[in-house]
Amino acid sequence: MDPLSDVISFLELRSYRVGGFEAGGDWSIRFGPYEAIKCYAVTSGACWLAVEGDGEPAFLQQGDCFLLPHGRPFRIASDLALQPDDWQRHFLGAGEGTLVKLNDSRGVTVLGGHFQLAGPQAKMLLGILPPVVRLQSETDRETLRWAFDRMRQELTDLKPGSILIAQQVACMIFVQALRLYLNETKGVGWLFALSDKNVGAAIAAMHREPARHWTVAELALEVGMSRSGFAARFGELVGEGPIEYLTRWRMLLAERSLSRGEPVGAVARSLGYESESGFSTAYKRVMGSTPRHHARMPAVAIGG
Numbered sequence: 001m002d003p004l005s006d007v008i009s010f011l012e013l014r015s016y017r018v019g020g021f022e023a024g025g026d027w028s029i030r031f032g033p034y035e036a037i038k039c040y041a042v043t044s045g046a047c048w049l050a051v052e053g054d055g056e057p058a059f060l061q062q063g064d065c066f067l068l069p070h071g072r073p074f075r076i077a078s079d080l081a082l083q084p085d086d087w088q089r090h091f092l093g094a095g096e097g098t099l100v101k102l103n104d105s106r107g108v109t110v111l112g113g114h115f116q117l118a119g120p121q122a123k124m125l126l127g128i129l130p131p132v133v134r135l136q137s138e139t140d141r142e143t144l145r146w147a148f149d150r151m152r153q154e155l156t157d158l159k160p161g162s163i164l165i166a167q168q169v170a171c172m173i174f175v176q177a178l179r180l181y182l183n184e185t186k187g188v189g190w191l192f193a194l195s196d197k198n199v200g201a202a203i204a205a206m207h208r209e210p211a212r213h214w215t216v217a218e219l220a221l222e223v224g225m226s227r228s229g230f231a232a233r234f235g236e237l238v239g240e241g242p243i244e245y246l247t248r249w250r251m252l253l254a255e256r257s258l259s260r261g262e263p264v265g266a267v268a269r270s271l272g273y274e275s276e277s278g279f280s281t282a283y284k285r286v287m288g289s290t291p292r293h294h295a296r297m298p299a300v301a302i303g304g
Contacts (some may be wrong), residue, residue, distance in 0.1 A: 003194055004182075006207045008175060010256065017114040017165040019098045019155065021090070023047075024105025026037065028077035030084035037126070040112030041065040041148050047108050050075045054131040063141030065148075067133035067177050070124045078108070089246045097155050099161045111151055113170030128189035133181050140180050193237035198223040202234065206246045210253060211272035216242055240253045251286040254279070264291045 220230035268279035
């Protein structure tokens with residue numbers, strides 16, 4: 001499995017709500033803070049999006065997609081000068097898969113879903129994303145068009161299994177949106193590093209064999225680079241050294257195993273540690289608590 005799939009699977013991404021709205025005339029809606037991750041697209045018409053703390057509002061046209069990963073308040077409107085309605089006036093109590101009607105006409109349609117990531121380490125994925133990810137190029141529109149067309153079909157012509165299909169399509173859209181953002185944006189962090197041929201290959205190797213006693217020299221050889229060149233490139237793109245990254249990934253895997261009730265010693269051995277004490281020291285340094293302390297903690301979900 002590739003590293004992006006690895007991390008998303010590790011965080012147990014699931015779509016827990018799909019739907020959207022159709023609007024005509026003059027309208028403006030404000031959404032307060034929330035814990036969910038939201039991913040939506042304008043599938044017909046055009047509207048404005050303003051996210052708190054994100055600078056200038058964006059004018060979204062048919063085919064544009066936006067991802068809201070941090071739960072900041074936002075407004076979406078035909079005209080941002082209008083006094084906004086609170087979202088609850090229109091959406092509170094709307095059933096799963098509902099297309100809420102704002103006014104009588106249908107000038108604008110917005111479709112998408114809300115997502116949940118399991119575990120307190122969701123910040124590994126979300127922490128490096130901006131308050132809003134906008135995908136507005138013609139290439140982005142073309143790539144996502146089929147998926148949103150399929151979602152709209154399922155939500156407007158409800159048949160047995162339509163909601164489940166729409167939820168699965170929404171998850172695909174979320175992953176595709178991340179992939180498009182990755183391909184178009186330069187930044188520091190493991191997500192951006194995946195687009196680099198050599199560093200991405202090294203991260204894939206570590207994910208493929210997390211228990212292996214990797215050294216920087218071995219990783220450099222794996223991707224055909226000199227040790228010094230590889231170490232510098234990895235640090236530049238990821239923001240930490242390869243062994244630090246490997247240790248952090250191991251501890252995230254350990255956290256998941258401990259949450260499932262696996263013994264500390266077995267978890268340590270599965271990740272290449274010869275002694276439980278050495279594993280415990282590394283775990284506490286990275287995670288801030290001992291493995292036995294974490295094993296007693298209940299599982300946590302991010303999203304809602």
